[in-house]
Amino acid sequence: MTKDNRAIAQSFIDAIPHSHALGMKIDFVGDGEAHMSMDYDERFIGDPATGVIHGGAVFALLDTCGGAAVISHPDHNGATATIDLRVDYMRPASPGQRIRAVATCYNRTRSVAFVRAVAMDDREDKPVATAAGAFVTGG
Amino acid sequence: MVARTPEPVQVVKQRRDDALAAIVAAIPYIQFLNVSFERRGDELTAVMAYRDTLIGNPALPALHGGAIAAFLEVAAVIELTWATAWAAIEDGTLTPEAITSGHQFALPKTIDFTVDYLRSGLPRDAYARATINRSGRRYASVHVEAWQDKRDRLFAQGTGHFLMPDANSAKAV
Numbered sequence: 285m286t287k288d289n290r291a292i293a294q295s296f297i298d299a300i301p302h303s304h305a306l307g308m309k310i311d312f313v314g315d316g317e318a319h320m321s322m323d324y325d326e327r328f329i330g331d332p333a334t335g336v337i338h339g340g341a342v343f344a345l346l347d348t349c350g351g352a353a354v355i356s357h358p359d360h361n362g363a364t365a366t367i368d369l370r371v372d373y374m375r376p377a378s379p380g381q382r383i384r385a386v387a388t389c390y391n392r393t394r395s396v397a398f399v400r401a402v403a404m405d406d407r408e409d410k411p412v413a414t415a416a417g418a419f420v421t422g423g
Numbered sequence: 424m425v426a427r428t429p430e431p432v433q434v435v436k437q438r439r440d441d442a443l444a445a446i447v448a449a450i451p452y453i454q455f456l457n458v459s460f461e462r463r464g465d466e467l468t469a470v471m472a473y474r475d476t477l478i479g480n481p482a483l484p485a486l487h488g489g490a491i492a493a494f495l496e497v498a499a500v501i502e503l504t505w506a507t508a509w510a511a512i513e514d515g516t517l518t519p520e521a522i523t524s525g526h527q528f529a530l531p532k533t534i535d536f537t538v539d540y541l542r543s544g545l546p547r548d549a550y551a552r553a554t555i556n557r558s559g560r561r562y563a564s565v566h567v568e569a570w571q572d573k574r575d576r577l578f579a580q581g582t583g584h585f586l587m588p589d590a591n592s593a594k595a596v
Contacts, residue, residue, distance in 0.1 A: 302487035305476040329451040331532075333525045338452035339533040340496045344489020348479075351488075363480060366488040370537040 293352065303348050306341060310352065316389035318352035320345060324380050335379035339413075342403055343371050345385045346415040350399040353387040354419045357397070361422060367396065369417030377412045381405040387415075397421045442512040443467075445519035446504055450497075450530075456490065458497050465509055469498035469551040478546065486544030491569065495551055495581035496536050499565040502553035503531050503585055529588035534562065536583035544578050545571055562586055 293310045297303050297320075306328070312319035322345045330338025347369055354364045377383055387401035401415040443462055447453055456477070461468045471477070471494045479487025508528075511517035521527040549571050557564040562584055569579045 299481060300487065301476050301478040301481065302490050303479070306489075327451050327455045331530055332449045332451070333529060338450070338493065338496075339536065340452060340456070340489070340493020343492040343496065343536065343538075344487065347487075347489040347492065363482065365480070365485075365543065366538075366540050368537065368539045369488070369492070370535060371492075372535045373533050376532070 293356075296355075297348070297352070300348070302344065306344055308345060308348055311384070313352055313356045316353055316357040316392075318349050318356055318387050319384065320349040320352065320387075321382050321384040323382050329379075331376075334376065336376040337379075337383065339371070339373055342373070342377065342383060342413050343369070343415075345383060346371055346387065346401045346403055346413065347417075349385040349387040350389075350401050350415065350417055351419060353389045353399055353401075354397040354421065357389050357392060359392060359421075360397075364397070365420045367418040367420060369415055371413050371415045373413050374411050377403075377405045378407070383412065389419075392421055395421060438515075439512065441519045442508070442517065442522060443505065445522040446501065446508070449523060449525070452493065453497055453501075456493055456497065458494060460501060465505070467498075467502055467505055467552070469494065469501065469553075471549045471551075473547050473549075480543070483543060484546050486546070486549070488538070488540060491540065491544055491549070491579050492536065492538045492581065494549060495538060495567040495569055495579060496533060496583060498551040498569075499536075499553045499567050499581065499583050500531060500533070500585065502567075503555060503558075503563055503565055506555055506558070507531075507587070531563065531585035531587055534584040534586055536581060538579060538581045540579055542576075542578045547571055549578070550574075560587065 293313045328341040385403045391398040397419045403413040477490040551569040553567040567581045
């Protein structure tokens with residue numbers, strides 16, 4: 285993806301108020317795949333005893349990344365909406381570390397796009413969370 | 424048997440409200456989402472007060488799926504925490520101070536969470552209630568329903584599994 289495309293994709297994400305509030309960044313987007321990241325922020329803590337980010341913030345990143353993957357598919361026009369999304373929390377994200385998500389739209393029909401996604405912190409070999417879901421394609 | 428004088432109503436309410444407030448205040452992300460809880464006896468209703476930063480689709484406009492998911496997960500975790508801590512709160516062994524300090528108190532950890540987006544979330548307040556369908560020593564299964572205008576017209580529902588805190592680290596369990 286060219287730098288221009290990434291700037292366009294980032295401005296698209298910035299226009300989503302909730303994603304903007306969570307500080308989500310686009311790292312790559314194209315051909316049904318999206319990479320996004322979110323910096324650690326104390327406001328996102330879900331467990332005060334450990335400082336671990338709330339599962340809901342990770343869910344929001346995976347959901348946004350999944351939607352970006354759907355929109356980036358060459359056959360896609362317009363917006364999308366999540367039909368359902370399941371997130372499995374493999375381990376707590378290490379406090380202080382940025383969370384990165386990679387989402388792939390691995391199958392599309394006329395009305396539904398199927399997405400898988402994974403979230404990682406600095407340890408790339410052990411995912412923090414994985415997700416699977418369905419999104420709306422087209423009108 | 425000696426008849427005991429019932430506790431004054433305001434003492435009972437204060438104890439329960441203080442404990443609930445301490446649980447909710449301990450979690451920063453609940454504040455970030457602008458979620459609060461209303462209590463009737465032990466029944467909780469989560470309320471996500473509308474804010475522009477909760478929007479995911481500005482064109483419609485509609486609430487962000489991630490905000491909805493987090494709201495449902497928060498409602499599930501608080502319901503589970505509240506239900507398991509209830510007896511200890513009532514007999515006075517779990518105080519708001521102990522909850523805040525975190526020494527006698529631990530939160531359940533989410534194993535997985537699935538959200539079913541039934542219709543788009545409107546730019547207004549949302550409500551959720553969670554039901555514990557299984558509560559075992561090791562894990563619990565919780566279902567959450569969320570609505571906005573009409574209670575029986577859900578805009579989202581969720582199911583999650585939660586790892587219960589270690590019985591040694593949490594007196595409440």
